[in-house]
Amino acid sequence: xxxxxxxxxxxxxxxxxxxxxxxxxxxxxxxxxxxxxxxxxxxxxxxxxxxxxxxxxxxxxxxxxxxxxxxxxxxxxxxxxxxxxxxxxxxxxxxxxxxxxxxxxxxxxxxxxxxxxxxxxxxxxxxxxxxxxxxxxxxxxxxxxxxxxxxxxxxxxxxxxxxxxxxxxxxxxxxxxxxxxxxxxxxxxxxxxxxxxxxxxxxxxxxxxxxxxxxxxxxxxxxxxxxxxxxxxxxxxxxxxxxxxxxxxxxxxxxxxxxxxxxxxxxxxxxxxxxxxxxxxxxxxxxxxxxxxxxxxxxxxxxxxxxxxxxxxxxxxxxxxxxxxxxxxxxxxxxxxxxxxxxxxxxxxxxxxxxxxxxxxxxxxxxxxxxxxxxxxxxxxxxxxxxxxxxxxxxxxxxxxxxxxxxxxxxxxxxxxxxxxxxxxxxxxxx
Amino acid sequence: xxxxxxxxxxxxxxxxxxxxxxxxxxxxxxxxxxxxxxxxxxxxxxxxxxxxxxxxxxxxxxxxxxxxxxxxxxxxxxxxxxxxxxxxxxxxxxxxxxxxxxxxxxxxxxxxxxxxxxxxxxxxxxxxxxxxxxxxxxxxxxxxxxxxxxxxxxxxxxxxxxxxxxxxxxxxxxxxxxxxxxxxxxxxxxxxxxxxxxxxxxxxxxxxxxxxxxxxxxxxxxxxxxxxxxxxxxxxxxxxxxxxxxxxxxxxxxxxxxxxxxxxxxxxxxxxxxxxxxxxxxxxxxxxxxxxxxxxxxxxxxxxxxxxxxxxxxxxxxxxxxxxxxxxxxxxxxxxx
Numbered sequence: 001x002x003x004x005x006x007x008x009x010x011x012x013x014x015x016x017x018x019x020x021x022x023x024x025x026x027x028x029x030x031x032x033x034x035x036x037x038x039x040x041x042x043x044x045x046x047x048x049x050x051x052x053x054x055x056x057x058x059x060x061x062x063x064x065x066x067x068x069x070x071x072x073x074x075x076x077x078x079x080x081x082x083x084x085x086x087x088x089x090x091x092x093x094x095x096x097x098x099x100x101x102x103x104x105x106x107x108x109x110x111x112x113x114x115x116x117x118x119x120x121x122x123x124x125x126x127x128x129x130x131x132x133x134x135x136x137x138x139x140x141x142x143x144x145x146x147x148x149x150x151x152x153x154x155x156x157x158x159x160x161x162x163x164x165x166x167x168x169x170x171x172x173x174x175x176x177x178x179x180x181x182x183x184x185x186x187x188x189x190x191x192x193x194x195x196x197x198x199x200x201x202x203x204x205x206x207x208x209x210x211x212x213x214x215x216x217x218x219x220x221x222x223x224x225x226x227x228x229x230x231x232x233x234x235x236x237x238x239x240x241x242x243x244x245x246x247x248x249x250x251x252x253x254x255x256x257x258x259x260x261x262x263x264x265x266x267x268x269x270x271x272x273x274x275x276x277x278x279x280x281x282x283x284x285x286x287x288x289x290x291x292x293x294x295x296x297x298x299x300x301x302x303x304x305x306x307x308x309x310x311x312x313x314x315x316x317x318x319x320x321x322x323x324x325x326x327x328x329x330x331x332x333x334x335x336x337x338x339x340x341x342x343x344x345x346x347x348x349x350x351x352x353x354x355x356x357x358x359x360x361x362x363x364x365x366x367x368x369x370x371x372x373x374x375x376x377x378x379x380x381x382x383x384x385x386x387x388x389x390x391x392x393x394x395x396x397x398x399x400x401x402x403x404x405x406x407x408x409x410x411x412x413x414x415x416x417x418x419x420x421x422x423x424x425x426x427x428x429x430x431x
Numbered sequence: 432x433x434x435x436x437x438x439x440x441x442x443x444x445x446x447x448x449x450x451x452x453x454x455x456x457x458x459x460x461x462x463x464x465x466x467x468x469x470x471x472x473x474x475x476x477x478x479x480x481x482x483x484x485x486x487x488x489x490x491x492x493x494x495x496x497x498x499x500x501x502x503x504x505x506x507x508x509x510x511x512x513x514x515x516x517x518x519x520x521x522x523x524x525x526x527x528x529x530x531x532x533x534x535x536x537x538x539x540x541x542x543x544x545x546x547x548x549x550x551x552x553x554x555x556x557x558x559x560x561x562x563x564x565x566x567x568x569x570x571x572x573x574x575x576x577x578x579x580x581x582x583x584x585x586x587x588x589x590x591x592x593x594x595x596x597x598x599x600x601x602x603x604x605x606x607x608x609x610x611x612x613x614x615x616x617x618x619x620x621x622x623x624x625x626x627x628x629x630x631x632x633x634x635x636x637x638x639x640x641x642x643x644x645x646x647x648x649x650x651x652x653x654x655x656x657x658x659x660x661x662x663x664x665x666x667x668x669x670x671x672x673x674x675x676x677x678x679x680x681x682x683x684x685x686x687x688x689x690x691x692x693x694x695x696x697x698x699x700x701x702x703x704x705x706x707x708x709x710x711x712x713x714x715x716x717x718x719x720x721x722x723x724x725x726x727x728x729x730x731x732x733x734x735x736x737x738x739x740x741x742x743x744x745x746x747x748x749x750x751x752x753x754x755x756x757x758x759x760x761x762x763x764x765x766x767x768x
Contacts, residue, residue, distance in 0.1 A: 202527060
């Protein structure tokens with residue numbers, strides 16, 4: 001059963017009533033949505049309805065989109081406040097798999113911390129961290145099979161870490177050094193690794209969403225078994241590419257999982273600006289007949305379970321699934337951003353879905369598979385590993401060191417074969 | 432070998448490539464069951480099935496966006512944008528995505544993709560069915576831009592475009608679909624069956640991208656043209672009796688600069704003709720290249736004859752179109768300069 005629009009506060013309800021009661025329409029007025037609180041205010045997430053863990057049903061994968069409309073307005077959660085895994089979406093992962101997931105998230109967090117610092121030290125131009133969103137990409141990756149292809153945004157490096165991609169290569173890309181697999185051509189964090197099912201990040205928003213649908217259609221055309229995974233942020237769902245992707249995915253029943261990572265903020269713009277009058281981002285799928293679910297993005301188990309469900313649908317030729325991951329961007333958008341200018345400083349502490357690393361840690365302790373002590377020890381070990389990888393990468397240079405990607409490389413790879421005009425320009429450049 | 436219209440030649444190129452390579456897929460608006468509004472894909476769905484040739488939603492962004500994803504997977508999509516004038520929603524996918532994928536992923540992902548678009552005016556199509564946006568593509572690094580002027584070239588160049596490992600924009604002058612257009616709209620249309628270049632080889636044959644063709648040998652002036660304007664330039668040369676050498680560029684990028692340079696060094700004069708608007712048009716690039724390469728051989732300033740810098744009008748189409756009279760005047764001026 002669809003829930004009422006969570007954004008309709010009592011205030012707007014009563015002003016609507018007033019509007020129709022007056023005999024003459026008042027002059028028209030532009031509505032510009034505003035977040036509940038601005039800097040200096042008290043963080044308030046009371047408008048976000050969060051059901052208890054375990055409360056949402058788990059339908060069969062061949063369910064009709066129409067029959068599960070309510071899942072687009074609820075939130076699928078597995079981990080409860082006591083750290084227990086409860087309800088129909090729980091139970092798929094072993095202790096070992098969960099410990100591995102915890103390590104992935106901790107590695108991503110440690111890597112972020114070191115690279116963020118390296119940027120501040122002038123070793124690179126730019127960095128984007130994942131703080132608070134680690135579960136989304138790390139857990140999702142474990143639902144995939146070799147050959148599946150992600151079309152990520154810039155905040156899904158967990159997909160790489162959880163697939164065993166080398167931290168050294170990641171750092172070399174960030175440093176644009178002589179071992180940068182992308183030869184210094186791309187902004188830091190715009191990774192690409194075909195081998196690890198990670199499509200080249202564009203940097204332009206939303207463009208990859210429709211490409212994922214095309215990749216999935218190609219897999220279906222070739223009667224292949226692989227599926228594609230599309231990624232987008234809440235803000236970029238406003239781009240036409242998002243809507244084109246939903247049309248094509250719906251029309252051709254493409255084997256694709258369409259993820260929206262709703263981390264509440266698009267740089268300084270709160271999610272209400274892109275969402276408009278729609279209750280949730282997941283609800284966008286309903287008009288296209290695409291099954292749409294919302295999941296607690298800070299719950300490793302829930303993300304994994306929902307990912308599994310959606311991937312199974314895609315693999316069985318049942319078509320696309322839209323997933324809204326409800327999470328929170330704890331850090332700044334990038335190293336070029338300061339959230340203090342647009343949201344209360346303590347907002348992240350008030351975020352009701354907690355910290356994904358702590359929640360999984362607590363769950364593992366409740367399961368008897370983990371302890372505070374082992375956690376601390378692992379944290380230190382992981383930091384050592386990350387620092388070692390960073391040092392190795394730095395031995396190949398950093399952005400402003402003499403060892404960086406070569407000027408000659410700039411001219412390569414524009415085309416498969418260098419055309420005469422580029423050859424002349426390279427000659428002119430003297431490289 | 433037989434005489435074919437340009438549409439038939441284009442269809443044959445896709446047919447040949449679809450039969451040779453299972454990875455070639457064709458799609459676009461009205462392209463599947465119906466065979467395209469210009470009938471370029473007629474019969475392909477019946478022959479190769481709906482998963483190789485199909486209709487799409489009206490979303491140029493979507494068409495090119497899914498094609499980029501398919502190309503990254505390993506297919507070779509050859510998609511149709513119904514009119515070049517409709518390509519703007521797809522421009523970001525062409526410029527930021529298709530064109531740069533090889534570069535930005537250091538070759539991990541590539542984009543062997545062809546985007547076919549009917550281009551140019553002369554059919555009373557008004558501002559939204561007549562544009563020639565080639566300069567918007569030649570300015571982008573990482574894509575190739577092709578404009579054929581006849582059935583034989585259309586087939587050979589389209590086959591090369593589909594076989595090319597990089598994205599290719601394939602602009603089809605729609606005024607030439609059924610016959611060479613001499614620039615006189617008030618005269619009966621000559622069909623391709625009466626033109627030598629309507630003679631098209633059967634089966635597979637490729638004309639390499641980046642090679643121009645000399646359509647008329649001459650000593651007095653070099654005319655650089657492509658697409659429809661090749662034929663209009665031929666008319667202008669015939670009507671003025673000027674011994675012009677007419678170069679059909681065929682591919683704008685990569686450009687066959689050697690052929691251009693050799694010709695201008697021989698004639699010492701150069702007139703550049705295109706239907707697209709003048710300012711920042713491809714003629715500006717040609718002009719810059721010719722003056723750099725041939726400055727000491729030039730006897731006269733290089734002249735450009737192009738569409739006026741206005742939107743393509745409807746009723747005033749033939750006032751806008753750079754027809755034989757305007758080209759003829761430019762030839763005479765250049766010769767007398």
